[in-house]
Amino acid sequence: QVQLVESGGGLVQAGGSLRLSCAASGIIFRLNTMGWYRQAPGKQRELVATITSGGSTNYADSVKGRFTISRDNAANSVYLQMNSLKPEDTAVYYCNANKPGVNYWGKGTLVTVSS
DSSP states (O other), rough: OOOEEEEEEEEEEETTEEEEEEEEEOOGGGGSSSEEEEEEETSSSSSEEEEEEOOEEEEETTTTTTTEEEGGGGEEEEEEESSOOOGGGOOOEEEEEEEEEEEOOOOOOOEEOOO
């Protein structure tokens, strides 16, 4: 059974930082591209950042220079360091595991940034 469990969300003031974690089980973690997506109220889910099995990263323009995605294959975990948070970063953040033909999602963790 595949499980992606996010943690680290919460309430933070604008300009602050949070670190999200996602622990994966039931998959061969090192073979998957891992990603973080977010969904704000009334909006569609959008890409935040991805990291391939080889460590290549990709970021949404809105978070470049502020967020950093990383992975620890030994720990079956992916992380999202979020700095200089803005109220518009408020959303439910979802962990994603992907390889061709297969796509898994966590249940999400809420990040709220107050102004």
